[in-house]
Amino acid sequence: MGLNSLEREPLNFVLHEVDRNTSTSATGKTPFSLVIGTEAMIPTEMVIPTARSCLQNRETNNQDLANDLDTIDELRDSVRICMVAYQQRITKSYNKNVRVRRFQVGDLGLRKAFQNTTDPKDGKLAPNWEGPYKIEAEAGKGAY
Structure with missing residues (x-):
């Protein structure tokens, strides 16, 4: 059974959301959080109650968002350091098999x-x- 275009669109949307909200091995952060400064919630979390959505109230959420915006530069700097360390680990693992002749x-x-x-x-x-x-x-x- 094939999916028609109307059935595929929600699937593509979910896959796109998952891709943006999955942390990478190089940085440990999600691409969305590096751009916006805070973690995103997928639409499913808005419908099905989770601990993350139930334990938040408007005042603490606004404070957390303001704090995230204030610390976004530090977060990006720490991610740059993680990226350099990751690149060095990859280079080291690649170069250990290279023999100079x-x-x-x-x-x-x-x-x-x-x-x-x-x-x-x-x-x-x-x-x-x-x-x-x-x-x-x-x-x-x-x-x-």
Whole structure:
């Protein structure tokens, strides 16, 4: 059974709401809270009573919103720090598998074959590497 466009629209709306209100692993915050300064409530929470919606009254809610607006810059700064730490963790985990290999003059090596150096008739079966080539001199940082 397929969904017609009227049945899909609420589903797309809910998926969009969930995406904006799900915290990311890099920041620990939701995109909505970083832009607006406060956490959003999905429409379901307005219909079905939850602890978050039942324990709020208008006065404390207004105070909390004002406090959130006052501290939005600090929140964004802390998220920037989290992002840098996350990027460093990802870089470290990626780089732990990288092995530096230095070649000496006289070693044999292969060169990556590019589209302009391969025969167009070979198509996707064209070789990925050319060579072997003998290293005669080092031209600079990792260039031979």
